[in-house]
Amino acid sequence: MEPILEAKNIKKSFPQLHTIENISLRLNRKEFVTVLGPSGCGKSTLFSIIAGIAQPDRGEVIIENRDHTGVAGRVSFMHQKDLLLPWKRILDNVCLPLFLRGLSTREAHKQAKPHFPLFGLEGFEHYYPSQLSGGMRQRAALLRTFLFSQDIMLLDEPFGGLDALTRQTMQRWLMNVMEEIESSVLLITHDVDEAILLSDRIYVLSHRPAQVRQELKVNMERPRGINYFAEPEYIRLKEAILECLTH
Amino acid sequence: MKKWRNTGDRFLSAGLGVFILFLWEMVGRLNILPAYLLPPPSRIATAMVRNADLLWQHARITLLQAVLGFLIAMLLGCLLALWLDYSPVARKTLYPYLITSQTVPIIVLAPLFAMWFGFGILPKVLIVVLVCFFPITISLLEGLATVDRELMDLMHAMNASSWQKYRWVKLPAAMPSLFSGLKISGTYSIMGAVIGEWIGGRMGLGVYMLRVRQSFATDQVFAVITVIVMLSILVLKLIQIAEKKAMPWLQHDQPYEEPVPHQET
Numbered sequence: 001m002e003p004i005l006e007a008k009n010i011k012k013s014f015p016q017l018h019t020i021e022n023i024s025l026r027l028n029r030k031e032f033v034t035v036l037g038p039s040g041c042g043k044s045t046l047f048s049i050i051a052g053i054a055q056p057d058r059g060e061v062i063i064e065n066r067d068h069t070g071v072a073g074r075v076s077f078m079h080q081k082d083l084l085l086p087w088k089r090i091l092d093n094v095c096l097p098l099f100l101r102g103l104s105t106r107e108a109h110k111q112a113k114p115h116f117p118l119f120g121l122e123g124f125e126h127y128y129p130s131q132l133s134g135g136m137r138q139r140a141a142l143l144r145t146f147l148f149s150q151d152i153m154l155l156d157e158p159f160g161g162l163d164a165l166t167r168q169t170m171q172r173w174l175m176n177v178m179e180e181i182e183s184s185v186l187l188i189t190h191d192v193d194e195a196i197l198l199s200d201r202i203y204v205l206s207h208r209p210a211q212v213r214q215e216l217k218v219n220m221e222r223p224r225g226i227n228y229f230a231e232p233e234y235i236r237l238k239e240a241i242l243e244c245l246t247h
Numbered sequence: 248m249k250k251w252r253n254t255g256d257r258f259l260s261a262g263l264g265v266f267i268l269f270l271w272e273m274v275g276r277l278n279i280l281p282a283y284l285l286p287p288p289s290r291i292a293t294a295m296v297r298n299a300d301l302l303w304q305h306a307r308i309t310l311l312q313a314v315l316g317f318l319i320a321m322l323l324g325c326l327l328a329l330w331l332d333y334s335p336v337a338r339k340t341l342y343p344y345l346i347t348s349q350t351v352p353i354i355v356l357a358p359l360f361a362m363w364f365g366f367g368i369l370p371k372v373l374i375v376v377l378v379c380f381f382p383i384t385i386s387l388l389e390g391l392a393t394v395d396r397e398l399m400d401l402m403h404a405m406n407a408s409s410w411q412k413y414r415w416v417k418l419p420a421a422m423p424s425l426f427s428g429l430k431i432s433g434t435y436s437i438m439g440a441v442i443g444e445w446i447g448g449r450m451g452l453g454v455y456m457l458r459v460r461q462s463f464a465t466d467q468v469f470a471v472i473t474v475i476v477m478l479s480i481l482v483l484k485l486i487q488i489a490e491k492k493a494m495p496w497l498q499h500d501q502p503y504e505e506p507v508p509h510q511e512t
């Protein structure tokens with residue numbers, strides 16, 4: 001498999017704070033890779049660098065064999081907060097990246113509408129974000145991310161702000177969506193179950209200054225069933241990850 | 248429940264107003280204070296009705312000056328705020344002067360304006376502009392500066408141009424703040440025009456007020472004050488209507504309850 005995205009030897013310090021020490025990771029085409037690490041270890045910082053909105057002190061970001069270090073606008077980026085525009089209805093919110101690209105309202109709507117059923121937003125096109133539940137807002141934010149760039153998506157704790165029950169529903173939902181779309185995804189989380197449920201591969205990061213502690217392959221059939229956590233592979237992975245995180 | 252509470256609060260404050268008017272009326276009726284010092288509300292109302300035509304002639308001019316000045320201030324204030332927000336250098340250079348300019352009392356500028364620009368409509372409009380300009384500029388500037396950092400990062404990640412950042416995020420986000428500035432300015436605008444008219448001229452509520460004061464027609468002075476208050480409220484109401492029209496998303500804030508998802512079986 002050829003990598004679609006590679007981060008090589010990324011290093012980043014803030015004044016007073018050494019956040020990332022030499023992280024290298026790679027994302028293959030149509031692969032789902034999770035970056036798992038303790039809070040505050042520099043995961044979001046790493047994503048800003050990969051998305052090109054921050055400069056690393058050292059290292060480079062290669063996308064499809066071209067240098068994209070510090071170049072924004074190639075990959076799409078979703079945040080823990082939905083960051084929907086309160087003044088726009090859901091349809092216009094998800095179309096934002098298309099509008100920014102210069103599409104007319106009609107063209108943009110025409111492109112976005114077919115995706116509404118898959119993202120569970122059918123019938124809510126003309127609601128304002130404040131009228132929707134947290135889960136629906138995150139789905140809208142994900143659709144917006146998807147419409148910006150379908151081939152590579154960075155998801156930074158997309159379900160971190162949701163309650164436990166909604167989070168589980170959303171994780172299953174995302175797993176099913178991944179069957180339907182052809183994207184390569186990098187996901188940040190500190191939820192071990194979420195990582196195992198969704199990923200093909202997992203990078204476990206250390207505390208600050210963050211380094212890749214371990215790289216794990218998830219050898220489980222897709223789609224993963226409701227009782228995936230009873231499988232030996234799941235138990236093996238969870239033990240390995242917890243071991244790695246707590247030492 | 249909340250609605251009922253609001254109505255209750257309104258009822259209370261209206262009741263207080265009626266009570267104060269009643270006390271005031273009694274002060275006059277029972278000759279506690281003579282009418283030439285404090286005319287009772289009924290006499291003020293009579294004076295207003297009797298001079299309605301004349302009051303309207305003068306009020307028209309004041310209103311015209313206030314609205315004209317307000318609109319010019321809005322245009323200039325918004326342009327300046329946008330420029331200061333866009334260019335950090337301009338902001339660092341000009342901001343201190345902008346703040347300092349507010350320490351100059353308008354009332355001492357008024358006679359100077361008459362000297363420079365005569366007794367026509369121009370100096371009055373300029374005073375209104377000066378009064379209204381500052382709150383509009385500052386409120387828009389603050390609104391633009393307090394936009395969610397992460398939202399701007401997202402716009403950056405989506406490759407938005409400067410213009411697109413303003414068009415989609417900064418300007419709409421700054422609207423509530425801008426409107427609170429517009430409401431303050433709008434309320435001051437009538438007062439600004441009246442102060443401008445005190446320095447001289449032929450028409451306007453300020454001119455008329457001086458005239459009736461010199462003839463000791465206290466009830467008519469109060470009638471003018473009432474008209475000034477009414478005009479100020481009118482301007483405020485108009486801005487509030489524009490505010491609702493400009494920010495429709497704030498009218499739709501009833502959350503929609505998500506249906507319970509079907510259990511997979």
Ligand SMILES: Nc1ncnc2c1ncn2[C@@H]1O[C@H](COP(=O)(O)OP(=O)(O)O)[C@@H](O)[C@H]1O
Pocket residue numbers: 014015017019037038039040041042043044045046
């Ligand atoms: N712009 C910045 N300036 C200084 N420190 C920062 C900046 N951004 C993040 N940090 C710090 O870097 C550390 C890592 O942040 P972050 O990447 O958000 O962690 P994570 O997403 O893993 O929780 C945190 O301690 C945070 O306070």
Ligand SMILES: [Mg+2]
Pocket residue numbers: 043044045156
């Ligand atoms: Mg983070």
